[in-house]
Amino acid sequence: MINNGIINEMKNCPNSILNKHIHMAQQSKNKLISIYCRNAHLIKLHVENFHLNSDNDYGKFSVIDGDTNVKVTIDKIRPLLKTKESITVFINGPELFEEEDYDKLLKFIRNIKEDKSIKFIFPFNDTSVKKGLVDIFLSDDFFNIYIPIEQNTHSIGYDETCDDEQQLKNILSSEEDIEHLKKYHTSLYLAVSYIYKNLSNDITLEEVAKSAYVSPSHLSYLFRTKLNTKFKKVLFILRLNKAREIITHNPRVTLTNVAIQVGFYDLSHFGKIYRKYEGSNIGDFRDSIRKQS
Incomplete structure (x- = not known):
């Protein structure tokens, strides 16, 4: 043929x-x-x-x-x-x-x-x-x-669909890994790429949906059915991944500076979200990186 x-x-x-x-x-x-x-x-x-x-x-x-x-x-x-x-x-x-x-x-x-x-x-x-x-x-x-x-x-x-949280974190771990979202859905890739490139900003579901050429309700549907998650969770995972990346490259950076760079304007809220998703303190993570450097 x-x-x-x-x-x-x-x-x-x-x-x-x-x-x-x-x-x-x-x-x-x-x-x-x-x-x-x-x-x-x-x-x-x-x-x-x-x-x-x-x-x-x-x-x-x-x-x-x-x-x-x-x-x-x-x-x-x-x-x-x-x-x-x-x-x-x-x-x-x-x-x-x-x-x-x-x-x-x-x-x-x-x-x-x-x-x-x-x-x-x-x-x-x-x-x-x-x-x-x-x-x-x-x-x-x-x-x-x-x-x-x-x-x-x-x-x-x-x-394809994402079935567990660790798989989701792996997909969102880097810009290169985010490329794999193209096999889940084109609009998911566009949406997550937009979030990744604008982490320091106050990001809304509406503007992300616009960047992916879909309605907010349809984007929420894609997050739910393809990634088994919600928009906010994707946003927080990406922000926390970026925070760890910043600290890894500069262990002497202040947590306030890190929080601002990844879109958290309240240090206590940043710490609370980190503990919720990672089960540990962001300060402890920074201390461990400092000891290694």
């Missing part, structure tokens, strides 16, 4: 499992299939070959490339929409689009996104977020596929 050149080029990507998830996405009611992968070029090759060579009939398949004439491609798609035949549009290379062409693309998607015969696939990356592609669809329109491409990786995540 997929030629050997593609298989060789994607040797670290679990092809059969990816095929399964693309099939599931096509069978779902979701309008947009977001695929996270470190190599977007490989995803384009795989998705295109999957649709063109599959035994299943997924309808027409079209690619809108950032380095081609967008208007010409859109003009080719319009007649297909009139037939009401199923069509999948793969949006490739959002970072390559000229601003004028990208505006045309967004306008085109907004005008046809309610058409039940069309689905969109795009590689999820920072560019697609920053340029507003994600903003067109609410998160419940997403079908999320996560593909780790690292060497010796043989698993793929789709709609």
